[in-house]
Amino acid sequence: MNKISIRLMSETDFDAVVEIDKRIVKASRDAYYEMKFDKLFKSKEFIPTSLVAEIEDGKVVGFIIGELYMGEYGISRDGATLDTIGVDPDYRYNGIGEQLISEFFYHLRDLGVKKVNTLVDKDDARLIQFFKANKFSPSKNVINLERSL
Numbered sequence: 645m646n647k648i649s650i651r652l653m654s655e656t657d658f659d660a661v662v663e664i665d666k667r668i669v670k671a672s673r674d675a676y677y678e679m680k681f682d683k684l685f686k687s688k689e690f691i692p693t694s695l696v697a698e699i700e701d702g703k704v705v706g707f708i709i710g711e712l713y714m715g716e717y718g719i720s721r722d723g724a725t726l727d728t729i730g731v732d733p734d735y736r737y738n739g740i741g742e743q744l745i746s747e748f749f750y751h752l753r754d755l756g757v758k759k760v761n762t763l764v765d766k767d768d769a770r771l772i773q774f775f776k777a778n779k780f781s782p783s784k785n786v787i788n789l790e791r792s793l
């Protein structure tokens with residue numbers, strides 16, 4: 645396995661991120677990532693927290709996108725969200741996901757973040773297991789409410 649390095653995501657990682665996501669969800673979500681990248685890189689108040697994993701030749705093989713809470717939902721400002729994580733299916737089971745999470749936390753700790761929330765589909769047992777293995781547990785403070793229409 646190639647040496648993996650983790651670095652801050654930049655605007656030029658757009659194509660690589662979209663391509664990895666396409667391989668995961670088997671659909672193109674360009675519009676979603678355009679909106680995400682606009683928010684991440686065009687806002688003046690934006691504090692960079694999102695990361696990519698690359699192999700020695702510079703190929704991006706994984707990413708993690710997160711955001712700091714700025715008071716949303718009344719959640720305190722020392723929290724953050726982990727929006728999306730993705731590792732290229734050809735490079736899985738090499739600890740890249742774990743490395744992305746641990747660097748993400750290292751970076752957020754420096755920014756004074758005390759808690760990170762993420763939403764997972766309750767039927768996605770593999771992803772839930774992955775988060776459990778990375779020390780996530782069901783929130784005691786936040787309830788995800790919904791109403792059908």
Ligand SMILES: CC(C)(COP(=O)(O)OP(=O)(O)OC[C@H]1O[C@@H](n2cnc3c(N)ncnc32)[C@H](O)[C@@H]1OP(=O)(O)O)[C@@H](O)C(=O)NCCC(=O)NCCS
Pocket residue numbers: 668727728729730731732735736737738739740741742743770771773774775777
């Ligand atoms: C979840 C995900 C990020 C994990 O990435 P990864 O790089 O394979 O993660 P890791 O290698 O750190 O760990 C994966 C598993 O492999 C195991 N593992 C890690 N290194 C290993 C190795 N060398 N050999 C065997 N197993 C290994 C880990 O224990 C872990 O097991 P678990 O899932 O049962 O906890 C990846 O599978 C993914 O992108 N999934 C899709 C996520 C998704 O749906 N995203 C879009 C919407 S948010």
